[in-house]
Amino acid sequence: MKRLLLVGTIVFLSAAFVRADSNWLTNYDEAKTKAKSDNKFLLLDFTGSDWCGWCKRLKAEVFSKPQFQDYAAKNLVLVELDFPRAKPQTQEVKKQNMQLASQYRIEGFPTIVVLNADGQKIGELGYMEGGAEAFIAAIEKLRKS
Template identity: 40%
Template structure:
């Protein structure tokens, strides 16, 4: 192999690695709601607050698999949203730590008083509700457009 082909091969490998790590890390779910609010303010982005039952709610699992895990949503959300998931799993092995459970319950008291799952709440950078939705049988790009209707 010539020196030039080795360089091209190494460059291609580097670009592929960079691309896939961008996808893997393109989605950054916040774990502290106050930090999510601060990030939203500093970056002038809305917050997507998701109330999920990750191990028991079938529509929550569909939302995770069809929308949140999609490359389209990951790439778009990295630039346009601050993400926070308030998860309410039922299985003991999936329970978050005590502080996280307490924080999620406080968020539910404020933003999900009716206890809907999944509930997707779009908030402005001050925590004001702009709109609410849930699981919808849409493509990731259609779901993004749906979320954006709350921002107008």
């Protein structure tokens, strides 16, 4: 019985972690189509998820917070463009991410590029103090400019 409870708990916690990241897409073309059809802005997160300290802080202090997740669900299509050192990626994803980094002239991590529903760049952000509230305010300022 204890073993069954342990297995159930592990499955439940695993599902929670998957669900938390399931709002993030990795295919830019798919995300762009979704943004256009849903009339939402695109948030491109250029990150080094397994080595970049500021990227990890941004995820922990902003992206993982319910306040940001609720805001994003209503207003954004989220795209993770990762440049990991150890985490495996397909060649297709690596190529796409490199092309987008070149297109948007990414020079450091994390860099957040915000695009309107038509795919036009409206602004760029990085890590900032203040958590989800400050980050959402910065996105709103870009959206209204």
